[in-house]
Amino acid sequence: MIIHIPENSDFSIHNIPFGIFSTKNRSKRAGVAIGEHILDLAEVHKLNVFDFDSSVLNQEFLNAFIALGKSVTSKVRSDIQSWLKDDTSILANKPELFVKQSDAQMHMPVSVGDYTDFYSSIEHATNVGKMFRDPENALLPNWKHIPVGYHGRASSIVVSGEPIHRPKGQTIPIDSKQPVFGPSQRVDFELEMGFITGKNTNLGDSVTTADAEDYIFGLVLFNDWSARDIQKWEYVPLGPFLAKNFASHISPWIVTIEALEPFKVAGPKQNPEVLPYLKYEGNKNYDISLEVGITPEGNEEQTVCHSNFKYMYWNMAQQLAHHTVNGCNIKVGDLYGSGTISGKDEKSYGSMLELAWMGTKPLKMKDGTERKFILDGDTVTMRGYAEKDGKRVGFGEVAAKILPAK
C-alpha cells in the first residue's frame, strides 16, 4: 500500500470517497480520503493520468466533476484503488500528493441546488404519529403508498464542524391562543442519510426504480436539525418551514454508491403492495450502522442512539422514482434526505423527540444533567459505517455544536 491505512479506518481502500478540502497554503480543491490522509486530486491530475480537464478538480464544489458522469468518476475511483495498492504505481514516492486530514479544512462537497427531505422510516413515522396523533392509527393513510417527502432549504446546509446558533421563532404556549417569540426550547437533531444525484434529467422526464441508482452519485451523513416547538405551531397546512431551515449539517466525504454495493440488503416487506412505478427488484437497502453522540460543553461524548440505514421502509430508488414520476427534473448536486432513521428498539430512535419521548423520559447524562432536547453548548456527532467480510466503508462523522441564540 502506498500509504498507511490504520485498521478499522472508515476510509479504507474499499471506500475512496470524494470531498472538497483546503489547506493553509492553498484554496479549495477535490480530494479523496484514504486512511488519515487526503489524496490531493488536483495534484494527481498534474501527473497527466486523467483524460479530463483539470479545472473540474480545482473548483469550490464537486458538481462539475460529478457531472462528467460515472464512466469518468468510477474510473478515477478504481484507478486510485489500483495505484494505492501498487507500491510501484505513479503515486509511489510522492508524499506531496498526500495531505494529512488533520492539516486540512473540509468544505461543502457540492453546491446543493435543491434539497428534498423524505420521511421514510416507518418506525419514526409511527413514533411521531403515536405522540402527536392517534396511537391506534399512528400512520396516516397515505404513508404506505407514498414515500412522503417535502422540499427543504438548500442555502442553510453546511458542512460538519460549523457551529450554529439556536434559532428563534414563534411558538404557541400550551392553552394559549397568542404566540410568543423567542429562542426555540426544543432544538432536536434528526439522524438521517442523504444521497446526492450525479446526473440531470429534463423537465417532464421520470427516473424508474430500475435506473435510479445510476442517478445517485453517493451518500453522506445528514443531521436535519429541527425546532420542534416552532414546527408544532407553523406546520399546518403547508409543512415545516422555519423549524427546519435554520441549518442542516452534512458529513464532508461523499461515499460513492459503488463503494456501498457490497452492503446491499433486503428492505422491509412492503404491505400493502405499492403502485407499479414504486415496485423494484433486488436489494435496495444498505446495511450501514449509525450512531449519535452528545457532547455537553466541557464533557465527554455519550452515545445516545444506535440505528441502521437498513431499517428504511422506502428505499432511495423508490424515493427518486416517486420524486420524478410527475416530471420534476433533478440536477447534479441535489440532495435527498432519508428522513429520521429510527429502528424498533427505543435505543435506536433517531431524534431526541423519540429518545426522550416528547420530554417524558429525559436522557440521563454522565455529567448528571438530563436531556429532553439539545442544550446550548452541546455538540451532536453522528457516525456511520458499513462492514462486511473484513471490508469497512465509513462516512467519518458529521458533528456540530449549538451556540446560544443570537
Next chain:
Amino acid sequence: MIIHIPENSDFSIHNIPFGIFSTKNRSKRAGVAIGEHILDLAEVHKLNVFDFDSSVLNQEFLNAFIALGKSVTSKVRSDIQSWLKDDTSILANKPELFVKQSDAQMHMPVSVGDYTDFYSSIEHATNVGKMFRDPENALLPNWKHIPVGYHGRASSIVVSGEPIHRPKGQTIPIDSKQPVFGPSQRVDFELEMGFITGKNTNLGDSVTTADAEDYIFGLVLFNDWSARDIQKWEYVPLGPFLAKNFASHISPWIVTIEALEPFKVAGPKQNPEVLPYLKYEGNKNYDISLEVGITPEGNEEQTVCHSNFKYMYWNMAQQLAHHTVNGCNIKVGDLYGSGTISGKDEKSYGSMLELAWMGTKPLKMKDGTERKFILDGDTVTMRGYAEKDGKRVGFGEVAAKILPAK
C-alpha cells in the same frame, strides 16, 4: 426619446426591467426592455460607460450582475433612463444596440438557488379553508400570526413560453382507500407574484421589515402550477410536494423594486396585532393590476380573473423578516412567491379551484366548453402592470401551454 415607445407599453421609460435574452446569432446576455425593444447591455458595455467587469452582462443569468449591489444596478437603470431621454446621448444613432423583442428569445433571468412559496392572501386562504375545512373557521389559528410559507422546487421553475406536460401521480378516488396512478385531472394555475433577492445574508443573521426592501432586487409574475388531486392525497403532514414541483413559470423581465416605488399603497389592517418582528412602518403593499386569461387550443383568449397585488395581507417585508428571523440565510437569485392572489370579488380569485369553486361552478368558455380546471391544449396567460399619474410600469406576461401527459 432615443427609441419609440408605444403608448401604454408595459416597458415605459419608468420601468427599465432586466432580463436575459438571446438572438439567432448570439447567445445569452443581459438586456433591459424598452417599448418593443431590448437594449443590449453587453453591447452598451462596449461604449465604456460602466465601471464594472463586462463579464457579468455576458452570462447565462443575472445573478452576478445583481450581486454587484444596488449602488451599481440602480445606477445602470437610472443612467439608461437618462440616456434614452436624451437624443444626443451615447445611445444616439446606434441602432445596433437595440434588438426587437420579437427577434429575441427570453430565458430564465436568474439561477434560482432556493424558492419559497408563501400563502399570504387572506381571501385565498379563506376560500381554501371554506372548501376543504370548516366554513365557519376557514382560517387556521396560525394564519394571522405567521406569513405561512413552505419550500418549493427551484429546478422546475421555467420561463414564460415553455410548454409543460400534464403531471402524472397518485390520487385517491372518493370513498376509496386504494390510490390510483395516472395524469392529474385537476391541473390548476395559481396567480402569484414573485420577488427575487439581490443580497446575501450569513447563516444566523436576520433581515428586519425596515431593511427588507434593500434585499429585494425586483419582482416577476409567477404561475405556480398545482395538481389539486395529487395535492389532496400527498400533503398531510409535510405539505405539498409533487402537486407543485412539476413546474412553475415566471415572466422573463425582472421589474426592479425602485420602479414600483410610486405604486406603494397601504395594506389591509392586520388584526390581531402581529409580533414585534413582523411590525412595519409605511406603505409596503403595491398596487399592481393582475389578470389571467385562458386560451383553449385554436381559440381566442378569455380573461377569467382580475386581481391585484395590493390585496396581500402579508407584505414582502414581513415575508422576508419572517423567513430570516430564525437565522435562515438568503442568497442573490432566491425567489419568493406571494401565494395565490385572490380578492374579495369572485371574479378576482387567483385559481381555478376558487373561480369554479371546486368544480361546482364551471366557467363557461366562449367556444362552448366549460372549465373546472385546466385542459390539455389550454394556454394560461397572466399579465400585470401598475399605473398612476400617466406612468405605467408593467411586467409583460407569463404564458404557458399545458401539453398532454407524457
